[in-house]
Amino acid sequence: MRFQSAVSVLFCLVMLAIAGGRARAEMIDGIVAVVDDTIIMVSDLEERMEELDAPKNNKNAERQVLELMVEDIVVKKIYDSLGLPPVGEDEAEDLVKKSGMSRRDAESYIRKAALMDMMVRSRVVVTENMIRNYYESQEQYRGKESVHLNQILIRGDGAKAAKARAELDAGRPFAEVAKQYSDVLSSGGADIGWVAVADLSEEVSRALSTTEPGDIVGPLSMNGYQAIYQLVERGVHREKSLSEVRDEIADTLQKKHQLEAFNHWLKKMMSEYFIGIYL
Template sequence: MPDAKHVLGTLFATLLMLMPLTSNAKVEMLDRIVAVVNDGAIMASELDERINIIALQFQERDQPLPPPAVMREQVLDRMILERVQLQLADRGGIKVDEASLNQALAGIARQNNMTLEGFAAALQQDGYDWPQFREQIREDMIISRLQQRSVASRIRVTDREVDRFLESEMGKQMFQEDFHLGHILVRVPAGASPEEVQAATSKVNSIEARLNQGEDFHQLAISQSDGPKALEGGDLGWRPAAQWPTLFSEAALQLEKGEISAPIRSGAGFHILKMIDRRGGAEKVVTQYQVSHVLIKADALTSNEQARDQATRLQDQVASGAADFATIAAEYSDDPGSARNGGELGWVSRGEMVPEFEEMMLNTPQGEVSPVFETQFGWHFLQLQGTRDADMSEEFRRMQAMQALQKRRFEEELEIWVQEQRSESYVDIRL
């Protein structure tokens, strides 16, 4: 990966090329509203800033930029969906505190082999807006928490469903391989009229015909897809086969590397998939994490702010060495199962804990005490005792099946939920 200074030097060269030339004899309006979203607005300057960031990502991958009109439309659509969700999160009181944000940023810095201070300094040295970068990460975290609260918390998978899945032929096949999929979505709005459905059908048939004639999937996804990864060429990345939405996995099982599916209809619209690659079939070795935590819940007698303050006081005692983690957990933690064992949760694997907990677990150095953070269960702080590599046991296989079914349903429900929120919102595009 290029270092931050090289990347940001390239960014500003790109920005200079993208900026329109102006004349001293002419004064132009530098900002205007490009979209109204409920009681908020997206300004042209915000849109231009986001476009410039995405242009850098294209440049890092040595990919040509889409036509400017396509880029603006795709980026604005993404920003509208983000704004709708941030407004919902604000009304629901969902926030990300400074400690949680700093921990997430420290994780990003470690992925780039830098300290948080060094990462921030490198960005600022090249003129990058560090506070703006922080706020973008904060917004991403807030949206993730909103989605977990609104969608994931309603999804339930029973032991019987896991048994049926593991015994099915599809379940056996899907645990044998990982898929790397490309995706094109032609959106059909919630409550669409027959004319809108017909227009979407015509569009997806036209895209399918162009693909069959040899046009590039990546470029068509950028210019035609309504999916969340359109600007990435529809690249959804690698994932165990069992974790794809049911419609995707059923179609993907039949595809060889490089093949493209026929259009698939779902509640969100029409999908076309490309099997970019597939791999696997052997038993997997997984990394597991030995972790302990303290949980403080709000209740009828304790407000959310009081619970947070208590968790902060206890974390300070442990982090300073004034108190032992296990002792504090046994005396104060509101998780009775782990409190009896000094807060120990045993060995856990990725995907086993809620996202906020997993993110903190992965970003906390071994032996250190994490900052206080919030999940749907309350306020926590944790300590990572160690990691190990473990063979894929039958117990782990069941857990993977449970997670796969949950993730599959989450993705199916999330796509529909996001589009419902947009259809129920007032959006006025003024490009």
């Protein structure tokens, strides 16, 4: 532990002041934490609390902010001890503009990112199994009960819709009837693809609830249209396949595990410093 003689003297004075009664306690009323040879005063904590818009007169919030301040001090000490270049003004200002964070937070973020790159990034490996498990477990990637539909939409003409339905019942292919009668075609045809059951209107969902692939329902009145549907298939459908989101998931997992590894490494490094918190 790098505990310099000056810090030893300071720490002894703090302890003597605590033990020496009210008169001596006044000497350290302004000290809330010590990190090796760096002191954090009450005024420093109050300034940081205000900067972070933390709730006032809240001991838990004060403790959390103080611990953040201690961590930032240790990060800077490690950063400087490794001989890394000072944070550039342009880099910090650019991050401030993009993120809205304070200059102090921007500099701390840049230091942490540099240390993470140096100490843990190369040690984190994301496997195919990790990607697949994440894909299967996350709500945004889970499939929804869906139906694959063909559709005919006829603008408010009940007689035309009835005629279209009669031709379908006579066995004419749905695609041909759609091209002749439908006022709205998806990509030039009847196939509107997969639709989540939860996104269907109550009337359409109810009409399709007992259908089998190939069955036809309608005409159904919908917002000024007469709608006829043919069920192509039903099942659980995902909006995006694993191959489409593999890189996105890999990046998410890489960042998550890098942060966990960095926090573990930083906690270990902090144990090498004298840290006194007197809040």
